[in-house]
Amino acid sequence: MVTVLPDAKLLAGGQSLGPMLNFRYLMPENIIDLNHVEDLQGIQQDQDNTIHIGSMTRQYQIQKDPLLTKELPILSDALQWVGHYATRNRGTLGGSLAHLDPAAELPGICALLDAELSVQSKLGVRRISIHDWPKGFMQADLNENEILTSISLRPWPEPHGACFLELSRRHGDFAIAGVACLISLDDNDRVRRFAASVIGVANCPVRLRQAEKSLPGERYSESLAIALSQEINLLEAPADAHHSGDFRKRTAKTLLQRAIQQACADAAKKRSLT
Amino acid sequence: MTTLHRVSLTINGKIYEAEVEARITLADFIRHVCGLTGTHVGCEHGVCGACTIQLDGRAVRSCTIYAVQADGVFLKTVEGLQGSDGSLHPVQQAFSDCDGLQCGFCTPGMQMTIAAFLEENPSPTEREVRELISGNICRCTGYQGIVRAALQAAQAIRESKTHGRP
Numbered sequence: 001m002v003t004v005l006p007d008a009k010l011l012a013g014g015q016s017l018g019p020m021l022n023f024r025y026l027m028p029e030n031i032i033d034l035n036h037v038e039d040l041q042g043i044q045q046d047q048d049n050t051i052h053i054g055s056m057t058r059q060y061q062i063q064k065d066p067l068l069t070k071e072l073p074i075l076s077d078a079l080q081w082v083g084h085y086a087t088r089n090r091g092t093l094g095g096s097l098a099h100l101d102p103a104a105e106l107p108g109i110c111a112l113l114d115a116e117l118s119v120q121s122k123l124g125v126r127r128i129s130i131h132d133w134p135k136g137f138m139q140a141d142l143n144e145n146e147i148l149t150s151i152s153l154r155p156w157p158e159p160h161g162a163c164f165l166e167l168s169r170r171h172g173d174f175a176i177a178g179v180a181c182l183i184s185l186d187d188n189d190r191v192r193r194f195a196a197s198v199i200g201v202a203n204c205p206v207r208l209r210q211a212e213k214s215l216p217g218e219r220y221s222e223s224l225a226i227a228l229s230q231e232i233n234l235l236e237a238p239a240d241a242h243h244s245g246d247f248r249k250r251t252a253k254t255l256l257q258r259a260i261q262q263a264c265a266d267a268a269k270k271r272s273l274t
Numbered sequence: 275m276t277t278l279h280r281v282s283l284t285i286n287g288k289i290y291e292a293e294v295e296a297r298i299t300l301a302d303f304i305r306h307v308c309g310l311t312g313t314h315v316g317c318e319h320g321v322c323g324a325c326t327i328q329l330d331g332r333a334v335r336s337c338t339i340y341a342v343q344a345d346g347v348f349l350k351t352v353e354g355l356q357g358s359d360g361s362l363h364p365v366q367q368a369f370s371d372c373d374g375l376q377c378g379f380c381t382p383g384m385q386m387t388i389a390a391f392l393e394e395n396p397s398p399t400e401r402e403v404r405e406l407i408s409g410n411i412c413r414c415t416g417y418q419g420i421v422r423a424a425l426q427a428a429q430a431i432r433e434s435k436t437h438g439r440p
Contacts, residue, residue: 018338019319022299031296033343060332084409086326086333086387171408 003122003145005030010147012056012095015087040094040149043067049155055094055148059083059106062093071155074112074162074180078105081164084172094148100138100204102238103174105166107134108199111207112180113153121146134204156193159274160184161267163259166199167251169242175200176243177252181263183215185271191215191264201237201245201252208232208256220264228260229253279342285310286354296342301325303341304351312352312382316411323410326383327351333390352382355389364430365389365423374423376414384410388424396431398424 002008007029011017020026034040040056043065051071053062062068063079082105083091096106097117107130110117115130119142128141135141142148166178177200184192194215196208211228218224232252237245278293285308292307304313304327313336316324320338327336328350355363365385368374375381384407391398391406398406403424404417412420 014338014340014343015320015335018335019321021297022319022337033340035343080405084323085391085406086323086335086409087320089329089332089334090338171405 001032002147005032008032008144010034010098012098013058013087013091014095015083015091016095016099016101034147040147045071049157051153051155053093053151053153055097055150056092057094059088059091059093059096063088072113072153074164074182075109075153077162077164078109078178078180081105081166081168081172081175081178087172093151097133097151098140098142098148100134100140101174102137102203102205103176103178103200105164105175105178105199108178108180108197108205109164110151110153111205112182112195112197113155116152117148118150118152119146120149125149131207137203156182156184158184158192159267159270160193161263161265161270163263163266165255165259165262167255177201177248177255179252179255179259181256181259183260183263183267185264185267187271189219189268191218191220196256196259198232198235198252198256201232201248202235203238206235211256215260220261222257222261225257225260229256232256279345281341281345283344283347283349285349285351294341296340298341299337300327300339300341300344300349301336303344304336304349307341310351310353314379314382316379316383321411322380322383323387323407324380324383326386326410328386328390331390331393333387350386352385355385363389364434365392365427368423368427368430369420372423372426373419374415375419380410380412384412384420388427392424392428392431396428396435398428400425 009028009031011031011033034056041054043053045051059079059082063076069076096104110130117128119126133141161183164180166175168175180197182195186192194212196211198206208231210231232249237248239245276295279296280293282291290308301315304310313327314324316322318337320335325336326333330348365388387410403421
């Protein structure tokens with residue numbers, strides 16, 4: 001159908017496309033509803049521990065899933081911030097990734113975890129790194145004849161701490177800025193591995209590669225966290241009616257400093273449990 | 275050219291059937307085709323929560339679902355919240371007791387959201403209740419009465435469960 005129908009738009013959970021259609025922002029000739037495609041739903045773990053989530057798996061299912069809350073707790077932490085109770089009951093992971101709002105939480109978490117996306121067309125399956133997925137502002141690397149089918153996430157093998165923080169005007173609103181961190185520690189409280197992503201401060205989620213290189217080998221300190229957060233100054237943050245780009249960056253820096261501290265504390269706790 | 279699609283679904287235990295255009299939202303279907311005007315339509319883009327209903331037991335916005343998508347599903351709207359004997363649902367009773375409404379426009383959406391959530395979690399904290407109703411906009415009450423009502427309803431539901439009543 002995707003290949004045959006002209007000007008067709010795929011409808012996932014409808015929590016973003018629905019409003020756009022209601023506003024007549026978009027007026028496609030055809031809508032293809034994916035809600036009854038069972039093959040696009042579900043959560044599975046394969047032998048090398050990679051977790052595959054069907055693109056039409058609903059956000060509430062991911063939030064409550066026992067495997068995911070154990071293996072990827074950062075995902076359910078972030079999902080608390082995604083929309084509202086009633087929108088998570090419909091909204092899907094794949095829909096959020098295809099919509100690619102710059103302030104959306106789920107693309108940020110997928111970027112943090114180096115997700116691999118599977119995209120299918122009549123020609124076959126194409127696998128794309130989440131880092132190549134955004135092609136511009138709210139534009140995913142998805143052709144008109146393709147469907148995003150599943151998202152593969154690889155949990156960190158070692159015990160690690162996680163923290164997701166966000167600031168928005170009202171719980172469930174679009175984030176002014178948000179940060180996600182994963183940290184593992186060695187036996188001397190030195191950071192072994194660190195990953196951080198930021199949402200709301202650029203066209204798409206951003207990984208803080210400099211900070212990720214600088215922190216390993218060091219022990220946490222407040223001054224170090226402040227120094228690392230300066231990388232956010234380099235981003236070109238968008239402004240809107242409520243918040244300037246500079247305010248978004250300042251917010252993201254403060255959140256990152258707190259998230260590094262909390263993820264380190266969480267990492268120390270997780271390490272003591274093993 | 276407009277194609278009509280056959281939709282058959284159950285609302286509050288009663289079957290409704292109609293032929294509708296694909297663009298008709300479920301909220302409009304419930305109100306205009308089925309005549310159940312307890313479900314309110316506010317923003318029509320999934321922000322205000324006034325149109326929240328229960329679809330197969332889960333709270334959803336009926337303005338961002340199309341009626342054609344709901345073929346074969348079971349819905350509950352605010353008209354189906356009370357007991358079969360006409361007694362108020364604990365959430366409805368608590369709204370009345372705690373002044374959880376003034377103008378009443380947001381009330382059906384609030385109650386359908388809270389009632390579904392309490393099925394999942396009958397012991398919410400005040401913070402959880404506040405996060406829950408962050409998706410429902412009320413412009414009269416200031417929310418305090420609604421939060422009190424949700425917590426009172428939760429207690430009533432817990433007590434009725436321990437006393438073995440439905």
